[in-house]
Amino acid sequence: QVQLVESGGGLVQTGGSLRLSCVASGSISNILVMGWYRQAPGQERARVATITNTGIDTYSDSVEGRFTISRDNRKRSIYLQMNSLKPEDTAVYYCQAFPMGSAPYWGQGTQVTVSS
Secondary structure (H helix, E strand, C coil): CEEEEEECCEEEECCCCEEEEEEEEECCCCEEEEEEEEECCCCCCEEEEEEECCCCEEECCCCCCCEEEEEEHHHCEEEEEECCCCHHHCEEEEEEEEECCCCCEECCCEEEEEEC
């Protein structure tokens, strides 16, 4: 089992910044990829950014150049630095851990609201 706890969400104005954190605990030794996903009201959950255990990162087109994903293996954490936030970034952001040979684990989510 893997437990994920997110933090760092909140209310910010357009153009502002937030930094999300996700701490993993439990059986994390075989986690290959971790990432951030988001779900806005009435929409499906969508990938925001992912990072492999070797540091290879990917981004959705909508956040490329504005968001940066990073990880600290010693702290069992990943982060999402979000800059130049837009109202359309408003969503619940979820941390995901994808272990080898197993279904992904999800955190409980953290709300990000960007006011116009």
